[in-house]
Amino acid sequence: DAKTTQPNSMESNEEEPVHLPCNHSTISGTDYIHWYRQLPSQGPEYVIHGLTSNVNNRMASLAIAEDRKSSTLILHRATLRDAAVYYCILRPRGSNYKLTFGKGTLLTVNP
Amino acid sequence: GAVVSQHPSWVICKSGTSVKIECRSLDFQATTMFWYRQFPKQSLMLMATSNEGSKATYEQGVEKDKFLINHASLTLSTLTVTSAHPEDSSFYICSARTGSGNEKLFFGSGTQLSVL
Numbered sequence: 153d154a155k156t157t158q159p160n161s162m163e164s165n166e167e168e169p170v171h172l173p174c175n176h177s178t179i180s181g182t183d184y185i186h187w188y189r190q191l192p193s194q195g196p197e198y199v200i201h202g203l204t205s206n207v208n209n210r211m212a213s214l215a216i217a218e219d220r221k222s223s224t225l226i227l228h229r230a231t232l233r234d235a236a237v238y239y240c241i242l243r244p245r246g247s248n249y250k251l252t253f254g255k256g257t258l259l260t261v262n263p
Numbered sequence: 264g265a266v267v268s269q270h271p272s273w274v275i276c277k278s279g280t281s282v283k284i285e286c287r288s289l290d291f292q293a294t295t296m297f298w299y300r301q302f303p304k305q306s307l308m309l310m311a312t313s314n315e316g317s318k319a320t321y322e323q324g325v326e327k328d329k330f331l332i333n334h335a336s337l338t339l340s341t342l343t344v345t346s347a348h349p350e351d352s353s354f355y356i357c358s359a360r361t362g363s364g365n366e367k368l369f370f371g372s373g374t375q376l377s378v379l
Contacts, residue, residue, distance in 0.1 A: 184366070195269070195356045195370035196307070239306075243366075250297060251358075251368055253307040 156240045161258040164230045172225040172257055174240030179220050182245035187214065187225050189236040190256070196239065199225065235261045265291045267359050269371025276347055277379055284342045284374045286357030292337035293359035297368070298330070301354040313340050347378040 157175040164170040176185065187199040200207055200214045202223070207214040213226040227234055239256040243249055266289040276282050286296060295314050299307040311327075313319040313334035321327045329351075331343040340359075344351055358370040 186367070188368075188370075190307075193354075193373070193375075195267075195358070195373045196368075197370060198367040201366055250309060250312055252309060253299075255306050 156242060156254050158238070158240055158254065158257045160255065161260065163260045163262065164227075165262050166232060167229050170227040170230045170234070170259065170261075172227075172238050172240075172259065173222065174224070175222045176240070176242055177221045179242055180244075183242040184245065185214065185216060185220075185223050186241045186243045186251070187212070188239045188241065188251075188253075189234075190239070191233075191236045196253075199238070201243070230259075230261045232261050232263060235259055265289075265359075265369045267293075267357065267369045267371045269357050269374055271374055272372060273375040273377070275377045275379065278348050279346055281343055281345045282347055282376060284344075284355055284357070284376075286340045286342070286359070286371050288338045288359045288369070291359075291369075293340070294337065295360050296334055296340040297358045298332060298340075298342050299356045299358065301356060301373075303354075307356060310342075344376065347376070349378045352376055352378045 186201040188196040189199050190196040200212050202214045215224045237256040237258050239253050268287045270285045298310045300310050301307045309322050310325045311319045311321045313332045315334050315337050319332040334340040354373050354375050356373045358368040360368050
C-alpha cells in the first residue's frame with residue numbers, strides 16, 4: 153500500500169485556520185486521497201477526499217499539489233470540536249478496497 | 264448521511280469468556296464490512312474484511328479462530344472474541360461500505376473491551 157507521512161501533532165487556536173499537511177510521494181495515478189478524523193473515544197468519520205482537483209465541502213477543503221505527491225487539509229475556522237486525530241489515507245480506485253490507517257496528526261485546538 | 268451502529272459501546276468480561284460485538288448499517292446495505300482494533304494512543308489496525316454471505320478475509324497475524332466474524336445479512340456483521348484474555352482488551356471498531364462503489368467508509372462508534 154502507498155504510504156502517507158503526516159506530522160505527529162499540530163496545535164491551533166480557536167477561530168483560526170488550520171493547515172494539516174500530508175506527503176504521499178509514492179501515490180499512484182489511480183489513488184484517491186482520503187481524509188478521516190477520529191474524535192476521542194469514537195470511531196473515525198469521513199472528512200473529505202479528492203483525486204486531482206482541490207475539493208471543498210461543509211467540513212473542510214482539500215488542496216492537492218499539482219504532482220499529487222502532497223496534499224493539505226484546510227479547516228477554515230478551527231473550533232474546539234475539531235480537536236481530533238486526522239488521518240490522510242490513499243485509497244485505490246475501484247470498489248474492492250480497504251483502508252489502512254497510518255498514525256495521523258493529533259490536532260489540539262486552544263481556546 | 265449513512266449510519267453504522269455498533270453495540271455494545273463498552274463491555275467488561277472475565278478472562279476465558281467470549282464476547283460478541285454487533286455492527287449494523289441502519290439505512291443502507293453494506294456488502295462489505297471491516298473490523299479494526301485500536302490500542303491506546305495507537306492507530307487503527309485492520310483485522311479483517313467481511314463480505315455478506317462469504318467467509319471473512321483476515322489480515323496477517325490475526326487469529327481467525329479467536330476473532331470469529333459473521334456477516335450473515337447486508338445490514339449486520341458480528342465479531343466474537345472467543346476465550347478472551349487481558350491482552351485482547353482494546354477498542355474495536357467496525358466500518359461499512361455499500362457495493363455501489365461508494366467513495367467512503369462509514370464507521371461505528373466503537374466498542375471498548377476490557378478483559379479482567
